[in-house]
Amino acid sequence: MLKVALLILVLVLIYRYVVGSRRARSNGGRDGVVSPEKMVTCAHCHLHIPEGEALGGEGGHYCCDEHRQLGSS
Numbered sequence: 001m002l003k004v005a006l007l008i009l010v011l012v013l014i015y016r017y018v019v020g021s022r023r024a025r026s027n028g029g030r031d032g033v034v035s036p037e038k039m040v041t042c043a044h045c046h047l048h049i050p051e052g053e054a055l056g057g058e059g060g061h062y063c064c065d066e067h068r069q070l071g072s073s
Helices: 001-024 063-072
Strands: 039-040 048-050 055-057 060-062
Touching: 048 055, 055 063, 060 063
Parallel strands: none
Antiparallel strands: 039 048, 055 060
């Protein structure tokens, strides 16, 4: 009985290794890793925010519409 349990354990470990290496190759070795986004500074209050969330304006980037209307300080 112990030999059967050991054999099953070895087979499970081999299966997990094969599936894990296949998954790593399919996504370039990155398991859910997201690239960091560039941070920009609000031209009015100097708050650092991700570039994707920033609002563009004449004076640069802004954290909200109110600061964009007020302009850079």
